[in-house]
Amino acid sequence: MAEQAIADVLAHYGADCVPEGYKWAPMKCPFHDDRSASASVSTERGSFKCHACEAHGDTYSLVMWKEGCDFAGAVEILTGILGTEHPAVSKGNARKPRRRVFDAEGANAGQHSIFSAGLRRRFDAGA
Template identity: 40%
Template structure:
């Protein structure tokens, strides 16, 4: 099952705002487009991360962290996609869409590019 299929009933991704609230990240709730925030993955005093509440996507310009609401939870809580999906559902008050046991989310052994293990040139780890 493709990860894009795991959306709310109305076709939108789960909101990223409640997850940012849980991690204590300050943002402007009604801001349209990209806005600067402190990166929830690493400690910093000046914002190096941006978030788009409409697209439910974040990207840090100081570390390789980026992705959607599920990537944020996977990076912050060191869990796999299924656990992140359940945690996001609990945070937002929605029921988690489920995938059949053993089904790949978006390709073989889906993990964001910066979380894969191994010695290739694309292997990066967020610390």
């Protein structure tokens, strides 16, 4: 699905032909007036990089870069481009919550703060 998504996003923004494959293939960048192939795309990886205008990333990054929106806005725009919800944001693929480094009483077992260990350097105004 990633290869189809990146190809559809690039085509939506004006790419004439998106080369397919795992390796990086040269193409004209759809984000600026490009006379030669200054961009590279890997459709199986779902990644794009223009070496002239610095547009790069996956489907979400490209939409955020082009539209100037946040991730939630990119999801809405991408849903409109693809016609369906992208599998990376479907409800079945929810991310795991991040591990908490500190609990309510301080550092977890085995984890110490540099501040509590006295390793913090103090600024000496007189030196």
